Amino acid sequence: MTGGAPSAGAEAVAEVDAPTVLGLKSLRGGQSDLYARLVELFRSSSAKSIEELRTALDAEDLPAAASICHKLGASAANVGALAFARYVRQLEKLCNEGETARALRIYQTVRAAHPALIEELNRLQLEESA
C-alpha cells in the first residue's frame, strides 16, 4: 500500500521547520545573507518546478514528473520546508509507482500550499535581515 498521503491543510504543509532554519542560519561560509539567498533561489526554482510538474502530469509523463519532484523535494528541505518536502517526496514516489490519480491529488495539495510557503519563507527571510 502506498496510501497514507498526508491530507493536511495548506498551512500545515507550508510550515517551515524552525530548528532547520536555525541550523542554516548558523552556517558561516562565505555568504553573509545565505538564508535570503536560499529563499530567493527556492522562490524562483520552485515556482518553475510546480509549473513543469503540472505539464508533466497533464501529459502523464510520470518519469519526468518524478525527476522534477526529486529536485523540488531536495530544494524544499534545504530551506527548512520539511513538511512541503515530505509531500513532494510522496508525490515522487506515486509518480514512480504510476499512481497518476493519487499523484494528481497530492500535486493539488502541494500547489495549494506553495504560496503560503513562499509567504512564510519571505517572513523568515525578513526576520533574517531585520
Added chain:
Amino acid sequence: VNEPAQVAIIADDEDLGRLLLAETAQASGLEALCFDNGSAALEAALAREVAIVLLDVDMPGMDGYSVCRRLRAEPRFATVPIVMVTGHEDSVAIGRAFDAGATDFISKPVNWALLPRRLAYILRNAAAAERIERLAYFDALTELPNRQHCIDTAERLFADAADAQHQVAVIYFDLNSFKRVNDTFGHSIGDVVLKNVASKLARVLAPFQAAHDSISVARFGGDEFVVLVGTDQARSTAIEIATACSAMLNDPIAHDGLEFYSAPSIGIAVYPDDGHDVATVLKHADTAMYQAKSGATGSIVMYTAAMSARLRDWLDLEGRLRRAVSENQLQLHYQPKFSLGDNRLMGVEALLRWCDSEYGEIPPTRFIEIAEDSGLIIDLGTWVIRAVCRQLSEWQALGLRVPVAINVSGKELLHGDPARVIEVECAAAGIPASLIEVEITESVLVKDSGRVRVALERLRELGCPIALDDFGTGYSSLAYITRFPPDRIKIDKAFVHNLDRSASDAAIANAILSLGDSLNVTITAEGIERQGQLEWLRKRGCHEAQGFLLSRPLPAAEITRRYSKTAGTPPEQALGRGTD
C-alpha cells in the same frame, strides 16, 4: 608531510544543495569549486590537487557513482575523501556508494548545522590516511616513492603494457662509492649525497615526464634508485634517460668545501622481453647493474640472459669460497725474492691458492673479486695472516728466518683491522710482527688517504714494513708517496716485461729506480722471466727481484726443503751465473 590541497570539488544539479555544500566547504576552510553535472566535476578534479569531493548521486548524464569510481581509479585519489550526498536512503544505494569507493555517505535532508563538523572529521581522517600513505609508500629522506610504491607502480605499468602490447623498461641505479662516503664521512654526509642524487634524478627525468606520464623514479634501497619507463619506445627512452642520469651523476657533489662522487652503475631490463613479472624484471635489471659495476664506472648495461647464468656461478662460487675459508681449504704458496747485490733470499710473498672440488683451480683474480664484492675479504685476510704466522713459527723452529709479504686490499684497510689481527696472531705464534710485510697497491693510497694512513701507521708501529705493489700502473702521485713513504716499491711486471727492449718501459723503470734511491726505499722488480731483464736491473742498481726465472711460487714444504739449511746463500742458478 604535505598539507592536503585546500580545494573541494562539489557536484549537485540542485541549486540550493550546491550552494549549501559550497558554504559548508568554505566554513571548513576550503575553496569550493561547484558544478551542476558529474562530468564537469570529474574534469575539474582530475586537473588539480583536491582535498575533498562532495557528490550528489542523482545528476543528469554522469551520476555520482560513476564520478567516484573514475576518481578512485587514479592513484593520487587513493586517499582523497569522496562523500556522496543523496536522498536515497535504502541499503542498495548505500552499498553502491561504498562499492564505488565513497569515503562517506550523507542522507538528505542534510543536517546542515552538523555537516561542517562531519567534514572536519572526514578531512582529519584523510590527512591521517595521507600521512600513513606517505610513511608506507614514500622515502622520508628523499621524498621519492619507496620500494613498495615502485613495485606497485611497476605492477600497474606491466598490466597496462600487456593490454597495449608495449614495453616497460626498468632502470636500476647503484652508487659506486656511496658506502665509502658513508663509512668515511658518516651518515649525515651520506644523506646529503642521497638527497642530492634524488634531486638530480628528478631534474633529469622532468623533461621526459613532461612528454610521458608513465615515467617515475623511486628510492629502492640504501643507495639504489629505480626508474620505470612505460612508454611505447621504452627501451630507447630508457637508454636515453640512463645516459642523461649517468652524465649528471658523474659530476661531483659539493658540500661543506668537500667534493663527493656518486657515479652510478646502471642496469636496464625490459618487460616483457626480459621477464613476465615485476620481481623477475627487477632482478634482471639488478643483475645487469652488477655487470655494469664490474666494468667501467658509470657504465650502462642492458640485461642479457647469459648474465643470469654468470651470476648463478658467481653466487655459487661465493658460497663455496665462504666454506673454503671456514673449513680451511685454502692454501698458501710462497714466491721467493732475492737480492740482486749478493743473490741472497730476502723474503717470500705469500700467494693464495684455491682448488675447489668441482671447479678445480680458481684464479686468484676471480676469487679475490668475489671476496671483495661479498665482504668475505676481511675473513679471507684474517685467514691468510693466521696461516702465515703459523708458517713463520714453523720456519722459525727450523732456524729459517724469512720475512713473508702478504697482500692487503683497500677494503681490508678500510673495513677491517689488519694491524690488530697481525698483533694477535703474531703473539699467538710467538713470532715478531716485523717478519710480516704488508703489500698494498698504490691505488689504495689514493682511495681514502686519511683512513688508510691511520691503518698503515698502526701496521708500521707494530713493526711491519709496508710495500707498494704494482707500482706505476695506478694513479698515485708522488705526493702520496712522500707523505707516506713505503719501505719497498715493487715495479709492476708490465714495465719489467720489456724493459731491456723498450725505451719507454726502460725510462719508467729507471725513474722508479731513481725514486727509490732518492727516497731511500728498497726497489723490487717483479715478473722476471728472462735473464736479459735480470741483467738490465742488476746493472742499474735494482735491489731485489722476483719472478718465474728465479723461482715459481712454492708450497711451504718446498721452501723449507730448499732454504732451511741454506737460507742466506745464493740458491738459484740464474742469480749466480749472470748470463743466459
